[in-house]
């Protein structure tokens with residue numbers, strides 16, 4: 632429990648201190664996933680990298696000031712430039728490198744709702760941070776509604792929209808032959824996941840999406856989560872169970888007529904998160920969904 636709690640607060644703090652973040656101190660770590668797929672970690676969402684004869688395909692591009700270091704890390708793996716950047720969704724910690732990669736010649740790809748959000752100024756509800764519209768170079772030139780495929784580097788790369796969850800434009804990127812899935816922030820490895828309700832996210836949508844995702848993969852699948860270390864299908868199902876349990880408790884409390892304050896003061900997230908500002912924000916947002 633302690634680890635989970637620290638994880639949640641850490642994530643919230645990292646997000647709220649984004650303006651003050653000194654990117655010169657961030658190093659990019661390369662973690663092999665298969666013989667031609669890697670996970671890069673720096674600051675922000677995990678990056679998936681597929682290299683091979685066809686070129687370089689990445690999922691997410693973190694913060695703009697990190698692009699140089701990300702390109703350097705990729706250059707250590709392959710001499711081919713980045714052809715495609717798939718955004719798992721539009722949040723800045725996953726997509727603020729878009730303008731740099733777009734200017735360098737990569738095609739940005741995203742779910743259509745995510746592209747529309749990137750066209751205009753947004754506010755990320757976790758911390759109220761404003762995210763300015765991207766210029767043309769940072770906008771996805773290719774979008775999809777429900778699903779699309781790439782046949783690239785020996786993989787059938789299936790990109791799937793499973794409905795609203797973390798936001799209203801999340802993409803799952805499944806490298807079928809390699810059996811590797813990048814989930815974006817639909818699945819993260821800290822306690823309570825951020826669900827961006829004002830921007831189309833929903834708890835029940837996330838629960839449903841996780842079930843659909845679990846059906847797409849198997850027990851041998853290696854999952855690159857939106858944040859945190861590599862995972863398995865069982866980790867994703869355990870995380871889904873947590874959300875189901877919390878939803879049940881929340882709905883029972885609401886059925887009893889409890890107010891938001893009463894629910895915050897109750898044990899609705901007991902076993903999953905300790906009391907604190909981050910937990911309270913989460914519970915109030917979920918309460919609004921189900922009241």
Ligand SMILES: [Zn+2]
Nearest residue numbers: 720722797816
């Ligand atoms: Zn996000």
